[in-house]
Amino acid sequence: MPRIIKHPELRREELLDHAQALFLTHGYDRASLNDVIAAAGVSKGAFYHYFASKEALLEALAERFARQALAGVQKILDDPNLDPLGRLNALMATSRQAKIETAPEAWALFETLFRPENLVLFHRINLAASKSFSPVLVQIIRQGLDDGTFRTFDPEGVADIVMQFGTATYDIIAKAFAGGSDADMEIAIETLEKRVRLYEIALDRILGLPDGSIRIGEPGYVRAVMTARRDNPAETAAAPKRAGRD
Amino acid sequence: MPRIIKHPELRREELLDHAQALFLTHGYDRASLNDVIAAAGVSKGAFYHYFASKEALLEALAERFARQALAGVQKILDDPNLDPLGRLNALMATSRQAKIETAPEAWALFETLFRPENLVLFHRINLAASKSFSPVLVQIIRQGLDDGTFRTFDPEGVADIVMQFGTATYDIIAKAFAGGSDADMEIAIETLEKRVRLYEIALDRILGLPDGSIRIGEPGYVRAVMTARRDNPAETAAAPKRAGRD
DNA sequence: TGATGAATAGACCGGCGGTCGGTATAATAG
DNA sequence: CTATTATACCGACCGCCGGTCTATTCATCA
Numbered sequence: 001m002p003r004i005i006k007h008p009e010l011r012r013e014e015l016l017d018h019a020q021a022l023f024l025t026h027g028y029d030r031a032s033l034n035d036v037i038a039a040a041g042v043s044k045g046a047f048y049h050y051f052a053s054k055e056a057l058l059e060a061l062a063e064r065f066a067r068q069a070l071a072g073v074q075k076i077l078d079d080p081n082l083d084p085l086g087r088l089n090a091l092m093a094t095s096r097q098a099k100i101e102t103a104p105e106a107w108a109l110f111e112t113l114f115r116p117e118n119l120v121l122f123h124r125i126n127l128a129a130s131k132s133f134s135p136v137l138v139q140i141i142r143q144g145l146d147d148g149t150f151r152t153f154d155p156e157g158v159a160d161i162v163m164q165f166g167t168a169t170y171d172i173i174a175k176a177f178a179g180g181s182d183a184d185m186e187i188a189i190e191t192l193e194k195r196v197r198l199y200e201i202a203l204d205r206i207l208g209l210p211d212g213s214i215r216i217g218e219p220g221y222v223r224a225v226m227t228a229r230r231d232n233p234a235e236t237a238a239a240p241k242r243a244g245r246d
Numbered sequence: 247m248p249r250i251i252k253h254p255e256l257r258r259e260e261l262l263d264h265a266q267a268l269f270l271t272h273g274y275d276r277a278s279l280n281d282v283i284a285a286a287g288v289s290k291g292a293f294y295h296y297f298a299s300k301e302a303l304l305e306a307l308a309e310r311f312a313r314q315a316l317a318g319v320q321k322i323l324d325d326p327n328l329d330p331l332g333r334l335n336a337l338m339a340t341s342r343q344a345k346i347e348t349a350p351e352a353w354a355l356f357e358t359l360f361r362p363e364n365l366v367l368f369h370r371i372n373l374a375a376s377k378s379f380s381p382v383l384v385q386i387i388r389q390g391l392d393d394g395t396f397r398t399f400d401p402e403g404v405a406d407i408v409m410q411f412g413t414a415t416y417d418i419i420a421k422a423f424a425g426g427s428d429a430d431m432e433i434a435i436e437t438l439e440k441r442v443r444l445y446e447i448a449l450d451r452i453l454g455l456p457d458g459s460i461r462i463g464e465p466g467y468v469r470a471v472m473t474a475r476r477d478n479p480a481e482t483a484a485a486p487k488r489a490g491r492d
Numbered sequence: 493t494g495a496t497g498a499a500t501a502g503a504c505c506g507g508c509g510g511t512c513g514g515t516a517t518a519a520t521a522g
Numbered sequence: 523c524t525a526t527t528a529t530a531c532c533g534a535c536c537g538c539c540g541g542t543c544t545a546t547t548c549a550t551c552a
Contacts, residue, residue, distance in 0.1 A: 003499085003500055003501070003546085003547060003548080004500080005498095005499060005500075005547085005548065005549085006499090008498085008499080011499085029275075032538075032539060032540080033539075033540060033541085034538080034539075034540090042500080042501095043500055043501045043502060044500095044501080044502065044503095044540095044541080044542090045499085045500055045501055045502070045542095045543085045544095045545095046499065046500050046501075048541075048542080049498080049499060049500075050499095053540080053541080054539095054540065054541090119365070119366060119369055120365060120366065123365055127417070130417075153444070154440055154441070154443070154444045156437075157440060157441050157444040158444070160414065160441070161414075161444075161448065164410055164414050168406065168407075168410050171373070171376075191402075194400055194403060195400070195403050195406075197400070198399070198400045198403040198404070198407075201452075202407065202448070202451075202452045205448075205451035205452060206447075206448045206451060206452075247531095247532075247533085249515080249516055249517080249530085249531060249532070250530095250531085251516085251517060251518080251529090251530060251531070252530090254529085254530075257530085257531095278507075278508060278509080279508075279509060279510085280507080280508075280509090288531080288532090289531060289532045289533060290509095290510080290511090290531095290532080290533065290534095291511095291512085291514095291530085291531055291532050291533070292530070292531045292532070293531095294510075294511080295529085295530065295531070296530095299509080299510080300509065300510090
């Protein structure tokens with residue numbers, strides 16, 4: 001193979017891009033390092049020049065995800081016109097609706113991230129995301145406590161519960177995709193819709209708010225997300241944006 | 247090697263025993279099949295006679311765990327003198343205290359299960375356990391709704407939240423063990439203690455109970471669990487009970 | 493221009509999960 | 523008491539994996 005030298009940052013991003021695509025389509029365990037370097041058009045040596053191990057690659061990928069996710073809600077965090085409750089609601093609505101709107105890769109990413117072989121990948125991303133979002137949530141909750149909007153305690157703990165509720169959808173969605181049939185999907189949608197309502201009430205009560213204050217998503221939005229695939233046919237999962245050499 | 251034939255059920259249990267010990271001590275990924283069959287004193291062919299793959303072995307192990315866990319709380323489930331709240335409290339207290347009392351393997355199992363390399367193993371066990379425990383919890387919650395003790399809805403959802411709270415301790419505990427230092431451990435203990443109090447209140451409110459109804463564990467019990475190691479020095483994790491051939 | 497180090501290449505390695513043809517033992521039938 | 527079949531078991535072998543290592547090429551700058 002001819003020797004091709006690129007700007008290190010670009011090369012690194014390319015490796016992450018192709019790793020992301022392959023990890024999502026085949027799973028972290030099943031996608032081999034050889035696959036990644038073949039897709040990226042790079043030698044073993046080059047790869048290990050950038051990443052210490054396959055594990056480190058996963059870690060870097062998770063961090064990049066988390067960074068992007070946080071950037072995606074930055075305007076909500078900066079908006080001075082929002083009170084704590086409004087900010088919390090906006091945050092939850094956005095972090096979920098983002099899955100529909102940043103099409104068409106979004107669905108593919110969404111679907112593949114919940115496949116059972118991606119448990120490790122999912123967990124890493126979630127861990128990194130939690131580390132980014134937790135302080136933000138804590139700050140909002142603290143502010144809500146100060147101005148009397150919320151009546152609760154242990155802001156860190158409450159923040160964790162909020163994120164937990166987000167993560168908890170994992171197994172339900174995973175089961176929907178595992179089954180694969182339309183019936184399984186239908187059951188999952190209804191379960192999720194019901195679960196979202198429960199989470200809203202649960203958060204209301206945990207935060208000491210009147211029922212109906214927290215709005216994660218209006219009724220029907222779960223179906224909108226889960227059936228978005230038909231409108232957004234994305235064959236390839238999270239294809240790299242840059243020119244690859246396949 | 248001489249050919250040794252054992253009762254198939256015994257052989258299968260032996261394989262599970264040694265797999266359990268190795269998976270817990272070294273993690274599912276890092277413990278190789280060769281390690282398992284070497285520990286069990288069995289050939290590759292024999293192994294694949296009993297399990298279709300390493301994955302299937304993990305699955306069987308998780309199911310055995312779940313079965314044992316359910317058996318451990320059977321008397322609580324059968325006790326006719328308990329009302330829904332009492333049964334729920336007893337269930338949560340037991341499933342946590344079991345970790346102290348069924349010494350000395352308990353601590354080792356507890357500690358190793360939360361090591362980062364055991365994420366997959368942990369998730370499998372939790373999935374299997376959830377499948378066993380969910381119907382039981384749902385039944386208790388339904389009963390509590392019928393007799394007016396609880397005021398909530400979506401029993402399946404609430405049951406999931408209950409189990410979620412149990413699982414949620416994973417990352418906190420994992421971090422404690424990851425750090426390794428006494429300071430990290432101390433922080434984790436205090437965080438957990440606080441978190442348990444929060445979960446109690448959260449469950450109270452979700453179930454529509456007066457604050458203080460749910461008692462997951464009395465104050466100080468987290469420290470009791472986490473420091474039990476000193477009283478229960480268990481070098482080897484979950485050593486097999488049957489005679490191996492090492 | 494020559495030297496230095498970052499970037500790249502790819503042969504190589506031990507060990508992995510898994511397969512397969514074969515063998516010894518147990519169970520069953522005649 | 524055989525002959526036959528089914529089951530339990532053995533271990534050599536396979537393709538591929540993640541990771542290492544040495545060699546080479548290219549950019550940089552004294």
